[in-house]
Amino acid sequence: MALNLDDIRTLFLTKGDAQYSGEPVTQLEHALQTAALAEEAGASDALVTAALLHDLGHLLHDMGETPTLAGVDDVHQYRVIPFLRGLFPDSVLSGIRLHVDAKRYLCATHAGYQAALSADSQRSLALQGGVYTAQQATKFIAQEGAHEAVCLRLWDDLAKDPTRTTPSLDHFMARAARCALPAAPVLA
Numbered sequence: 001m002a003l004n005l006d007d008i009r010t011l012f013l014t015k016g017d018a019q020y021s022g023e024p025v026t027q028l029e030h031a032l033q034t035a036a037l038a039e040e041a042g043a044s045d046a047l048v049t050a051a052l053l054h055d056l057g058h059l060l061h062d063m064g065e066t067p068t069l070a071g072v073d074d075v076h077q078y079r080v081i082p083f084l085r086g087l088f089p090d091s092v093l094s095g096i097r098l099h100v101d102a103k104r105y106l107c108a109t110h111a112g113y114q115a116a117l118s119a120d121s122q123r124s125l126a127l128q129g130g131v132y133t134a135q136q137a138t139k140f141i142a143q144e145g146a147h148e149a150v151c152l153r154l155w156d157d158l159a160k161d162p163t164r165t166t167p168s169l170d171h172f173m174a175r176a177a178r179c180a181l182p183a184a185p186v187l188a
Contacts (some may be wrong), residue, residue: 005180007072008056009173013137015059015140024162028169035158035175036166038152044180049088050095051152056080057096073115087180093146100128105140107113108132113120118160 003011023030027073035052043051052082081093103121107114108131117125125131132140140146 001081002086003017004087005173005177008053008176009055009169011059012169018059020055020160021058022118023160025083025160027055029162029164029166030156030159031055032166032172033161034152034163035172036154036164037155037158038126039167039172039175041151041155044091044149045175046091047095047152048149048172049176050092050099050148051155052176053080053084053122054096054099054156056084073170086183087182088176089179091145091148092179093135094143095149096143098140098143098149099152099156100124101132101140102146102149104129104132105137105146105150106153108134108137117157121157 012028016026018027020027020030031052033138034046038048038051060079084093
């Protein structure tokens with residue numbers, strides 16, 4: 001089943017108050033903060049939308065606890081793609097799909113990055129395949145959309161501040177509507 005923009009808003013409003021795994025913010029606060037950081041950096045509508053939706057896959061199922069504590073990689077970066085295909089172009093989908101691999105890349109290529117990850121990000125890194133080898137890192141960064149996914153990942157890492165204020169969900173949903181595919185239904 002494909003999601004439309006109203007479905008996405010509803011998902012955030014009904015499940016977004018769940019705690020973001022192991023962090024002092026909710027899923028919605030994390031999404032809004034990531035999108036706000038992208039916006040502040042001057043990112044395109046597509047990249048801001050990818051930043052907003054990068055963890056939407058977590059909201060598509062109920063684990064009941066932090067997946068990593070249960071030793072589970074919930075593959076959220078892939079889980080959400082079929083629901084968004086037909087609504088957004090690849091410029092949005094690739095950032096979502098590649099943001100986990102961008103963490104693996106940054107751990108391999110940026111000194112101190114891995115050590116600075118939160119405890120939950122450290123656990124998920126191991127479950128997601130660990131740090132890339134030099135060859136894997138080179139292959140990753142050569143992919144279309146990889147550089148944007150690295151930016152998204154860096155904003156993702158910073159989007160865990162319980163005191164940060166952001167624009168509203170509606171603000172970012174309007175940006176999402178601007179980059180939705182022409183055949184996609186618009187917000188009501």
